Amino acid sequence: MSSKFLSRLGATWFATAVMSTAAACFAAEPLRVGATYITSGTDPAKGSNGWALTSHGVGENLFTVDRDGKLVPELADKAERNDDLSWTITLQPGRAFSDGSPVTAKALAAGFDNTFANNKAALATGGKLSFAAVDDLTLKVTTEKPVPYIQALFAEWPLVAYTPAANGEALYTGPYSIAAFKTDASITLAPNAHFAGADSRSPVEFRKFGDAQSMTLALESGELDLAFGLPSEVVSRLKTNPDLTIKSFPVGYQYLAFLNTTRPLLADVKVRQALDLAFDRTELAAAINGGEPATGAYAAYFPFAGKNARVTDLDKAAALLEEAGWTKGSNGSREKDGKPLRLLAITYPQRPDLVTMLPVVKAQLARVGVELDTQVVESIQQVASAGDFDIALWAQHTAPSGDPAFFLNSMLRTGASLNYAKYASPEFDAILDRFASESEPDARVSIALDAQDKLFEDVPASFLVSPVWYVGVSKRLENYQPWGSDYHVLRADIGEAK
Structure with missing residues (x-):
């Protein structure tokens, strides 16, 4: 072709x-x-x-x-x-x-x-x-x-x-x-x-909006019959409009942070583990007015979701940074050899919740002395593929086919085309290899849980929030029912001429 x-x-x-x-x-x-x-x-x-x-x-x-x-x-x-x-x-x-x-x-x-x-x-x-x-x-x-x-x-x-x-x-x-x-x-x-x-x-007529706020204004002014992916902070106001109906629904997406394991400051697993412990998932869920703290790589309603809450522990995070040689300077920021622990976090406007989360993440990491520069970029895949970041706040449906293997194979296996964390672990790959010979659902659940345990240990990604949209x-x-995350926005059962 x-x-x-x-x-x-x-x-x-x-x-x-x-x-x-x-x-x-x-x-x-x-x-x-x-x-x-x-x-x-x-x-x-x-x-x-x-x-x-x-x-x-x-x-x-x-x-x-x-x-x-x-x-x-x-x-x-x-x-x-x-x-x-x-x-x-x-x-x-x-x-x-x-x-x-x-x-x-x-x-x-x-x-x-x-x-x-x-x-x-x-x-x-x-x-x-x-x-x-x-x-x-x-x-x-x-x-x-x-x-x-x-x-x-x-x-x-x-x-x-x-x-x-x-x-x-x-x-x-x-x-x-x-x-x-x-x-x-x-x-x-x-x-x-x-x-x-x-x-x-x-x-x-399907229009793209550069940001969710301008889409919200178009909905309020009567320019749209359907606005998909409203920012949570406008929901209360929109619900008072008698001409509109606002619907919420849980999605199979996870909001996560890819940690670029090839960047000098994040090559040390102790630093990545410290960041994971510094994230307060309850606070992040509250910031976007919807969803639950993530327990792992999958939404809680999947049988292969993590079973335990991800822990926030600032004291342990601080101790790990000390072990990695990052000591607190006079201004409270972490330093090593006279250089600050300063990272770059990126996200993208197409997922407005992530933009809302970005300053909250910055404040959370500041509590353990990590400085954070932030950028909102339009072409997130291009920037992420180039590796020009330390932390990438990302939204991903992690089980679009109802099975746990695709996300892990496509985004975290060594050398995978969408492995933005540049994670490389023979031990993790060996866990994923077990999917190829196992068809029993319970056994595939066990493999997915083992894979998540390895990710929790190595932290190429931190799983943050299971959102509501x-x-x-x-x-x-007004009878439209959202389902299937954003995989089935327009379907055969909507849009009948009236």
């Missing part, structure tokens, strides 16, 4: 199919949706676009997690294991891409081949996968590494299902099709005429 795959962002997508859909459906008033993010592009194999396109209702997966957190088939009907490295996946009959062409094993194989060739995150669980169409509805999948539970792999966010089109674009299967896309600004969605219920589904809707969408 050419490196220019999907690079052209013309004024319209799939002109013939979309224009015919638009003629039938744009008579309905568009739904106006706002968030602090939209997809960064329309190439499904690039970065996190697969997740975003699914969130926008454009893409689907072979398997997905439903509103109750259960892993269920989506485009697939079932998956059967042939041997350690081979599976057979049966597709649901009667499904179509947005141009009306049938969803076949051969068509999906072409898309997955492109993803595995161009997206390193797709390799996290099973290595590089290969695909062969047995017949129209039967796909044979061969994995590089054993995968005992391939349904969860195909629910991972990089593996959106699509097929490359003859014009170099892509065809998807979700309830919406892309009508227009403006980079870093907006995406216009038309009902997919080949998805059930298209005639009763409204088109959507807020969504605001107009009267037009």
